[in-house]
Amino acid sequence: MTDTERYDFDVVVIGAGGAGLRAAIEAREKGARTALVCKSLLGKAHTVMAEGGIAAALGSVWPEDSWEVHFRDTMRGGKMLNNWRMAQIHALESPDRVLELEEWGALFDRTPDGRILQRDFGGHRYARLAHVGDRTGLEMIRALQHRAVSIGIDVFMECKIVRLLQDGTGAVNGAVGFWRESGRFLTFGAKAVVLATGGIGKAWKFTTNSWECTGDGMALALWAGADLIDMEAVQFHPTGMVWPPSARGLLVTEGVRGDGGVLKNRDGERFMFNYISPFFAAETAETIEEGDHWYTNKKDFRRPPELLPRDEVARAINSEVKAGRGSPHGGVFLDIASRRTPEEIRRLLPSMYHQFKELADIDITTTPMEVGPTCHYAMGGIRVEADSEATTVAGLYAAGETAGGMHGSNRLGGNSLSDLVVFGRRAGLAAAERALEIPGAPQVSEAQVVDVTRHATSYFDNEGAEDAYAVHRELQETMQALVGIIRIESELLEAKEKLAVLAERASKCAVEGNLQFNPGWHLALDLESMLAVSNCTTLSAIERRESRGGHTRDDYPGFRPEFENVNMITRLVDGEYVVAQEPKPQMPDELAKLFEEGAH
Amino acid sequence: MAIDTGPAPSTAPEPPSDAPPKDLVMHLWRGDASGGRFQEYHVAPQEGEVVLDVVHRIQATQAPDLAVRWNCKAGKCGSCSAEINGRPALMCMTRMSTLPTDQPVTVSPMRAFPIMRDLVTDVSYNFEVAKLIPAFKPGPKDPDGLHRMAQVDIDRGQEFHKCIECFLCQNVCHVIRDHEENKPRYAGPRFFVRLAELEMHPLDTLDRRDYIHEDMGIGYCNITKCCTEVCPEDIHITDNAIIPLKERIVDSRYDPVAWLGRKITGRPTPLRASEARKHTGAAHAQPPAAATPEPGDSA
Numbered sequence: 001m002t003d004t005e006r007y008d009f010d011v012v013v014i015g016a017g018g019a020g021l022r023a024a025i026e027a028r029e030k031g032a033r034t035a036l037v038c039k040s041l042l043g044k045a046h047t048v049m050a051e052g053g054i055a056a057a058l059g060s061v062w063p064e065d066s067w068e069v070h071f072r073d074t075m076r077g078g079k080m081l082n083n084w085r086m087a088q089i090h091a092l093e094s095p096d097r098v099l100e101l102e103e104w105g106a107l108f109d110r111t112p113d114g115r116i117l118q119r120d121f122g123g124h125r126y127a128r129l130a131h132v133g134d135r136t137g138l139e140m141i142r143a144l145q146h147r148a149v150s151i152g153i154d155v156f157m158e159c160k161i162v163r164l165l166q167d168g169t170g171a172v173n174g175a176v177g178f179w180r181e182s183g184r185f186l187t188f189g190a191k192a193v194v195l196a197t198g199g200i201g202k203a204w205k206f207t208t209n210s211w212e213c214t215g216d217g218m219a220l221a222l223w224a225g226a227d228l229i230d231m232e233a234v235q236f237h238p239t240g241m242v243w244p245p246s247a248r249g250l251l252v253t254e255g256v257r258g259d260g261g262v263l264k265n266r267d268g269e270r271f272m273f274n275y276i277s278p279f280f281a282a283e284t285a286e287t288i289e290e291g292d293h294w295y296t297n298k299k300d301f302r303r304p305p306e307l308l309p310r311d312e313v314a315r316a317i318n319s320e321v322k323a324g325r326g327s328p329h330g331g332v333f334l335d336i337a338s339r340r341t342p343e344e345i346r347r348l349l350p351s352m353y354h355q356f357k358e359l360a361d362i363d364i365t366t367t368p369m370e371v372g373p374t375c376h377y378a379m380g381g382i383r384v385e386a387d388s389e390a391t392t393v394a395g396l397y398a399a400g401e402t403a404g405g406m407h408g409s410n411r412l413g414g415n416s417l418s419d420l421v422v423f424g425r426r427a428g429l430a431a432a433e434r435a436l437e438i439p440g441a442p443q444v445s446e447a448q449v450v451d452v453t454r455h456a457t458s459y460f461d462n463e464g465a466e467d468a469y470a471v472h473r474e475l476q477e478t479m480q481a482l483v484g485i486i487r488i489e490s491e492l493l494e495a496k497e498k499l500a501v502l503a504e505r506a507s508k509c510a511v512e513g514n515l516q517f518n519p520g521w522h523l524a525l526d527l528e529s530m531l532a533v534s535n536c537t538t539l540s541a542i543e544r545r546e547s548r549g550g551h552t553r554d555d556y557p558g559f560r561p562e563f564e565n566v567n568m569i570t571r572l573v574d575g576e577y578v579v580a581q582e583p584k585p586q587m588p589d590e591l592a593k594l595f596e597e598g599a600h
Numbered sequence: 601m602a603i604d605t606g607p608a609p610s611t612a613p614e615p616p617s618d619a620p621p622k623d624l625v626m627h628l629w630r631g632d633a634s635g636g637r638f639q640e641y642h643v644a645p646q647e648g649e650v651v652l653d654v655v656h657r658i659q660a661t662q663a664p665d666l667a668v669r670w671n672c673k674a675g676k677c678g679s680c681s682a683e684i685n686g687r688p689a690l691m692c693m694t695r696m697s698t699l700p701t702d703q704p705v706t707v708s709p710m711r712a713f714p715i716m717r718d719l720v721t722d723v724s725y726n727f728e729v730a731k732l733i734p735a736f737k738p739g740p741k742d743p744d745g746l747h748r749m750a751q752v753d754i755d756r757g758q759e760f761h762k763c764i765e766c767f768l769c770q771n772v773c774h775v776i777r778d779h780e781e782n783k784p785r786y787a788g789p790r791f792f793v794r795l796a797e798l799e800m801h802p803l804d805t806l807d808r809r810d811y812i813h814e815d816m817g818i819g820y821c822n823i824t825k826c827c828t829e830v831c832p833e834d835i836h837i838t839d840n841a842i843i844p845l846k847e848r849i850v851d852s853r854y855d856p857v858a859w860l861g862r863k864i865t866g867r868p869t870p871l872r873a874s875e876a877r878k879h880t881g882a883a884h885a886q887p888p889a890a891a892t893p894e895p896g897d898s899a
């Protein structure tokens with residue numbers, strides 16, 4: 001018999017970023033008894049860091065914009081690997097979700113006639129990102145947080161979920177976690193569980209991601225038997241800080257380029273003009289003059305190559321640095337100082353101004369920033385059904401960064417925040433509908449609970465020298481060096497072997513101290529998730545023998561027809577992670593027409 | 601700065617056995633609700649580091665169970681609030697190079713909140729207060745389904761929305777810093793900012809004035825501005841949020857029409873701090889004796 005606190009709910013939402021908050025709000029409003037569980041404090045989730053904006057075809061700046069154009073941009077940005085139905089739902093519903101945030105108190109920047117202002121971002125044909133300076137995620141999370149609190153959702157914060165519970169048929173019927181403060185375990189019985197745990201960036205050394213991004217949801221899903229999809233698709237954001245060392249990886253928002261910032265190499269050359277791929281040539285400016293006109297006249301001019309999708313820009317920066325044309329600290333220059341007045345820069349990009357001033361002693365209104373690629377976003381994730389966000393396991397739903405499919409092989413900036421609220425809402429709705437159909441209270445298996453708590457605390461009994469911090473550091477180095485922005489089979493195979501060794505070592509980590517707020521113990525448990533998910537990323541990266549979006553293979557450059565129509569599925573089979581190719585869903589003809597020559 | 605951080609919550613630190621010279625010397629508070637003390641750690645300095653980097657390095661190499669709360673390490677989430685050399689600040693935004701090197705750097709937990717463990721405090725009080733705030737209630741939309749707001753009418757609200765809920769303002773507020781007993785009847789600067797943002801929201805239709813006055817205890821605040829001084833987001837908490845709120849409450853009692861007019865246009869109250877102080881000081885600030893500023897506090 002384990003001594004755990006016990007709670008029963010209709011719906012348990014794991015994760016309180018944008019996706020989890022929106023899911024919980026929906027489930028609660030549909031009448032489900034709903035719990036919201038998060039491993040940090042409420043309002044601190046990774047979503048709070050989002051800067052540039054939320055993409056939605058509101059058409060308040062460019063009336064020409066429409067869901068069809070947004071859909072097309074999203075699919076092309078994802079190199080057509082996206083689940084077409086998710087991309088369609090996203091483009092159709094994101095405007096309503098943005099307006100809803102306003103209804104809940106968000107204050108987006110305004111146009112002169114008082115509507116929501118939209119800003120340019122890479123890969124978006126029109127200025128499409130509703131924003132609040134460069135702190136849009138904060139605005140979003142507060143609006144959702146206040147809403148969630150005002151409708152009385154039960155929040156369990158600083159509580160980490162360790163495993164899901166399943167009934168005899170395999171359906172998810174609960175979860176086990178512990179309070180980080182006391183180490184005391186809790187068992188949730190639930191009729192439906194929504195995973196909204198965010199990404200996996202902490203498996204890489206240089207990342208924009210926060211502490212919590214350890215892939216827990218993906219791992220929980222895997223362990224419950226669910227499929228992951230396209231895990232090889234990892235986004236390296238082109239512009240992270242490169243100096244000082246302690247700030248390396250921190251995001252420099254794409255808003256800098258959206259608002260006119262340009263990339264230059266050591267020689268002052270705007271090198272992006274040398275990296276326009278045929279896929280985007282028709283819609284990209286060929287000269288500096290043309291690119292500069294585009295900011296004010298989108299009808300007659302094409303956008304500058306600095307605003308190509310992120311995978312293109314990240315690869316270009318990587319090549320410039322490799323060719324010896326980089327900046328002193330191994331990046332390139334991002335220059336807004338010569339393009340905008342100091343007042344404009346401080347107004348449009350206050351957090352960037354602040355971040356460079358405080359952390360690097362650099363005034364971005366006078367000095368170019370040094371930037372380079374940094375691990376930013378997981379396009380891959382838990383495989384879901386497009387309309388309901390149901391995973392391949394009954395009773396389990398997923399939304400937000402932890403889910404896959406929506407962004408294909410590369411995500412456009414701004415499309416995550418909109419994804420969170422569009423699919424968070426749908427996941428909450430589907431979970432509530434399921435829960436309200438199931439009578440009685442959920443029956444969790446006490447034996448499963450005992451197994452989970454026994455396993456989780458076993459680290460305190462381990463003896464030996466393995467240390468979670470050291471294993472984590474080696475994991476980050478492995479993923480950075482071998483499963484990074486440019487990949488090659490020999491290195492991926494090496495990574496696979498190293499991960500196996502690291503998993504073995506991680507299982508032997510010895511934890512010092514007691515259960516009370518013990519970061520060494522928390523990290524040992526987070527490592528289980530990071531290792532499981534890193535494994536799937538590596539397996540998928542080996543299997544996709546082509547280059548597409550966030551997955552670049554030195555040994556297989558360019559698209560390959562045999563991979564055009566396949567998704568990489570990873571799952572746990574008999575204790576082993578395995579990868580399989582499965583056909584990608586095909587879009588109906590009326591949508592396919594949007595991609596024909598000349599269509600906008 | 602005017603903040604009295606009080607006596608250190610500990611006895612003298614333990615000297616380590618074999619400390620190489622020239623290292624950074626860090627005194628980190630370790631303990632839990634039952635007590636604790638500063639523990640000394642030595643680490644080699646690295647270029648460009650912030651306090652949180654050093655704390656993490658100590659955690660990874662010398663003290664694996666050292667409890668510290670953090671998330672983004674980019675000044676955006678407000679998790680890593682602490683008192684560094686007695687000065688309340690975010691660990692992730694305090695560069696080591698800004699601290700004197702000839703003496704140990706001390707890091708202790710925020711004092712106004714109960715200690716959970718080491719540098720982590722129990723900030724649940726704030727989340728309880730948040731539940732009490734009457735929610736945003738917008739008026740009807742325009743016929744085309746949109747709300748229109750002028751940028752000038754939301755500038756002030758956007759300033760308030762910068763709040764990252766680091767709770768440093770709560771930590772230094774004299775009304776509660778050393779007076780746990782005041783917490784049940786006092787919302788604190790963070791929530792005055794929240795209330796001000798609601799009150800000045802051009803779309804909001806609720807009247808929270810009596811509530812702010814009676815339940816949130818704004819009268820206890822005697823505008824010493826300590827909260828403003830520590831705000832990492834540079835929100836002018838006292839001048840732009842608290843004083844205008846106090847003013848509104850005073851005004852509304854004498855002149856409901858003026859309040860209504862402001863509510864409709866949504867324009868923030870112009871800043872007339874001296875006048876506001878006159879009003880609030882005379883009519884409504886009734887701080888309990890405990891909350892009177894200590895000598896040396898600036899007002």
Ligand SMILES: Cc1cc2nc3c(=O)[nH]c(=O)nc-3n(C[C@H](O)[C@H](O)[C@H](O)COP(=O)(O)OP(=O)(O)OC[C@H]3O[C@@H](n4cnc5c(N)ncnc54)[C@H](O)[C@@H]3O)c2cc1C
Nearest residue numbers: 015016017019039047051052053161198400401414416417
């Ligand atoms: C610096 C930065 C800037 C960005 N800017 C933009 C932008 O401008 N526009 C845009 O569209 N996107 C942007 N993104 C991407 C976007 O912010 C993220 O993809 C998105 O916020 C993820 O949200 P989420 O709801 O899926 O999860 P998160 O916000 O990551 O939240 C995850 C939640 O799950 C909880 N959790 C995790 N594991 C567990 C567990 N085991 N038990 C319990 N709880 C758990 C966490 O505590 C947290 O509450 C940016 C990302 C970064 C890093």
